[in-house]
Amino acid sequence: MSPAPTSPGGAVPARVRTVLGDVPPELLGVCDAHDHLFFGSPALPGQELRDASAARAELAAFREQGGGSVVQWTPYGLGRRAADLPLLSRDTGVHVVAATGLHQAVHYTPESLRELRGRLADVFVRELTSGIGTSGVRAGLVKVAGGFHALDAHARWTMTAAAEAHHATGAPIAVHLELGTAALDVLDLLCGALEVPPHRVILGHLNRSPDLVVQRQAAEAGAYLAFDGPSRANHATDWSMPDAVRALADAGFGHRLLLGADTTTAAARSVNGGPGMPYLLRRVRPRLALALGAELVERVFTQNPGRALAVEWRSTPTRPT
Incomplete structure (x- = not known):
């Protein structure tokens, strides 16, 4: 891939790193800012997302509802199938952003975590700049996770490595908040x-x-806030989400909001009778339009993801002094 063009001043313009290469943020279109095409964890036996044909069908169904891009938050070691992502993106016309990073310790064997000691940040940087494994697919963000109302030693280790990778590359960091808690600790x-x-x-x-x-405190701090998970059957908070999003927008934080489906099981996919990715656009979008107005909702789906994910990518470490 050729280097990104530079501006007259020599600066590399901000780009979103997709599985097919770096693209201007405005090309993302309508974005599902948090989802999974592939996912598998020993902590969740029998719930794996492994079927490439089903992933293709889900992306196509999302595209039929007007979807333009999907951000897969599946991190290192959890069945990302990075080599399959470019073909799926080409076949469906949907941009896909892949992730590096590490989830909570419960999702890995102790042996696999020991193998990463002392080199976790290097793994993240390599997957952001050179590619995931031998696929050549570069990650576009780092995904890590907190705990329930606290950050344990594993979370602090992974977040420290994620911060090092950010300082080396500029990559954004996406954080799984366990049941939505510990945001301020993060x-x-x-x-x-x-x-x-x-x-x-x-x-x-x-x-x-x-x-x-x-x-509101998290928004005031300057972070992006992702409201995701309408495809999940075990979180009964969908009814409160429009009011929360409206309160943040009314407080002047509409530019900090992101929306995603977070499909994590095969049963949740629309092609298997669940809500899946299309539900985000088929039902959530018009419901939010009633609360926020169609214009703001459109910006949340299109402009905000581009700002959150676009990076002036660099390949040498830089840290604030």
């Missing part, structure tokens, strides 16, 4: 001690803990 660590700019942090699953005060 920001204290990443944006305080580890000096990651808040606008490079995406906080996921905030809808699972509908605390409007914490959500």
Whole structure:
């Protein structure tokens, strides 16, 4: 792939790193900002997303509803199938962004985690700049995870490595918040001690803990707030999400909002009778339009993801002094 064009001043313009290469943020179209085409964890036996044909059908169904891009938050070691992503993207016409990173410890064997000790940040940087395994597919963000109302040693280790990868590349960091909690602890660590700019942090699953005060504090800090998971059957907070999103928009934080489906099981896919990715556009989008107005909802689906994911990618470490 040829280097990104530079501006007259020599700066590399911000681009979103997709599985088919870096693209201008405005090309993302309508974006599902948090989802999974492939996913598998020993902690969730029998719920794996492994079928490439089903993933293709789900992307095609999303495209039929007007979808233009999907951000897969599946990190290292959880069945990302990075080599399959470019063909799926080409076949369906949907941009796909892949992730590096590491989930909670429960999703890995102790042996696999020991193998990563001392080199986790290097793994993240390599997957962001050179590619995932031998696929040549470069990740476009780092995904890590917090715990329930706290950050354990594993979370601090992975977030420290994610911050190092950010400083080396500029990559955004997406954070799984366990049941929507510990958002402020995450920001204290990443944006305080580890000096990651808040606008490079995406906080996921905030809808699972509908605390409007914490959500507003996170937005005031400058992070992006992802409301995701309408495809999941085990989180009964969909009814409160429009009010939370409206409260944030009314407070002036409409530009910090992201929306995603977070499809994590085969049964949840639309091609298997579940809501899946299309539900985000078929039902969630018009419901939010009633609360926020169609114009703002369109910006949340199109402009906000581009701002959250677009990076002036670099390949040499730089840290604030």
